[in-house]
Amino acid sequence: MPSIRVELRENSYPIIVDQKILGETGELLRSQTKSEKVIVIADAFVSRRYGGKVLESLSNAGFDARMTEVPSGEEHKSLEWFGRLQDQLVNHRMDRTSTLIALGGGVIGDLAGFVAATYMRGISYVQIPTTLQAQVDASVGGKTGINHPDGKNLIGAFYQPKLVLIDVSTLKSLSPRDVRAGFIEVIKHGVIMDVPLFDQIEENLDAILNLDSNILISVIARSCADKAEVVAGDEKESRLRMTLNYGHTFGHALESITDYNAYRHGEAVAIGMTCAAQLACNLGMLSLSDMERQKRLIKRTGLPTSFPSGMQPDLLLDAMYLDKKAKGGKLNLVLPTRIGEVDIRDDINDSDVLHAISQCIGNETSSPLP
Ligand code: GLY
Numbered sequence: 001m002p003s004i005r006v007e008l009r010e011n012s013y014p015i016i017v018d019q020k021i022l023g024e025t026g027e028l029l030r031s032q033t034k035s036e037k038v039i040v041i042a043d044a045f046v047s048r049r050y051g052g053k054v055l056e057s058l059s060n061a062g063f064d065a066r067m068t069e070v071p072s073g074e075e076h077k078s079l080e081w082f083g084r085l086q087d088q089l090v091n092h093r094m095d096r097t098s099t100l101i102a103l104g105g106g107v108i109g110d111l112a113g114f115v116a117a118t119y120m121r122g123i124s125y126v127q128i129p130t131t132l133q134a135q136v137d138a139s140v141g142g143k144t145g146i147n148h149p150d151g152k153n154l155i156g157a158f159y160q161p162k163l164v165l166i167d168v169s170t171l172k173s174l175s176p177r178d179v180r181a182g183f184i185e186v187i188k189h190g191v192i193m194d195v196p197l198f199d200q201i202e203e204n205l206d207a208i209l210n211l212d213s214n215i216l217i218s219v220i221a222r223s224c225a226d227k228a229e230v231v232a233g234d235e236k237e238s239r240l241r242m243t244l245n246y247g248h249t250f251g252h253a254l255e256s257i258t259d260y261n262a263y264r265h266g267e268a269v270a271i272g273m274t275c276a277a278q279l280a281c282n283l284g285m286l287s288l289s290d291m292e293r294q295k296r297l298i299k300r301t302g303l304p305t306s307f308p309s310g311m312q313p314d315l316l317l318d319a320m321y322l323d324k325k326a327k328g329g330k331l332n333l334v335l336p337t338r339i340g341e342v343d344i345r346d347d348i349n350d351s352d353v354l355h356a357i358s359q360c361i362g363n364e365t366s367s368p369l370p
Helices: 022-030 045-059 079-091 106-121 131-140 168-173 176-193 195-209 213-233 241-243 248-257 265-282 288-300 313-322 350-358
Strands: 003-006 013-018 037-043 064-068 100-102 122-130 144-148 151-160 161-168 334-339 342-343
Touching: 003 213, 003 334, 013 213, 022 045, 022 100, 022 161, 037 045, 037 079, 037 106, 037 334, 045 064, 045 100, 045 168, 064 079, 064 106, 079 106, 079 144, 079 213, 100 106, 106 122, 106 131, 106 151, 122 131, 131 161, 131 168, 161 168, 161 213, 161 288, 168 213, 176 195, 176 213, 176 241, 176 265, 176 288, 176 334, 176 342, 195 213, 195 288, 213 241, 241 248, 241 334, 241 342, 248 265, 248 334, 265 288, 265 313, 265 334, 265 350, 288 334
Parallel strands: 013 161, 037 064, 037 100, 100 122, 122 161
Antiparallel strands: 003 013, 144 151, 334 342
16 A cells, blocks of 8 residues: 655654555554554544444454544544544543544544643554645644634644555545545645646546546645645745645635635635635746646646635735744745746735735635535
8 A cells, every 4th residue: 555654753654545445544544553442533523434444444453442522623622622632532541552533624623633732741643634635734743732713723832643444445435625625635636746746636636526546645645745844844834844835824814804704714724725826927937828827737736726805905914924834024934936836925015915815816716606
């Protein structure tokens, strides 16, 4: 089975990408740990579909395993649920040798990962991401955390899992909208660092969106390998890892001014990448043909490429400055210089940013697909 290694010295770990492997969770975990006790923290919806299979496999491999559910939704990435889950670990008499498994999307991965990072000052954990966004982004690289009423992910830790298990078969239970939104992170990896991946997506997009397992395994593995390389080069995001934020400063701001209920994260990032490319093109950093090539692929994926009509550019810019990725009162913008390469700039004038935003407002349909 395709396996990628995230190289972080004593914190290195494998990412396994395959189909129909949830039933092998116990065996795969056994090869990584001598733990006896395991707790699976699962999204309630995911648990109904896959929880039984994962638990059975764990007990067949000799683990004393139990499952606890968290209702679906970003609002559960909270201090309250963090406390409830810590109670569960105490009740299950988890000790320092025990293992926690996060089964679900990005919310579960971040929340359960942060529980693992802090229980007894840190116990082993495994990510089993079941959404595309979590498979290609959130589950890889050890960012864990919860939200504060004043901001997303304000409380958290870098804490690497022992294993990431990606079963592409789980994507069949997602809505087409969530598949398309999650896929923007794969396109992003192509644009920031991987021309062959970008080419492969262009050639195989229909098969990818039809969830053909072989092509999915190939592009997801490649995308995770790209992210693993970036994380290995800069685990704590001092510079190189910031390139993964391509499109995100614009995207987070759009999510924030629309109260997190109009767009999927990936849809906002798709618009953000389009605007970042427009800005780079205006500044002479990126060719018109590369800007249009990216936009064509985003559109073919069925994702929006423009801000909602009527949006005030300065409202978006203000929200960009509030994003926690803005440092020392300056925006750090990741801007493409060609397909496969980006630069990080903190010297772009607000007037240039505002102009690019205005060019990307509502000149075509930007409403999310059903
Ligand atoms: N999602 C960006 C990162 O993991 O750094």
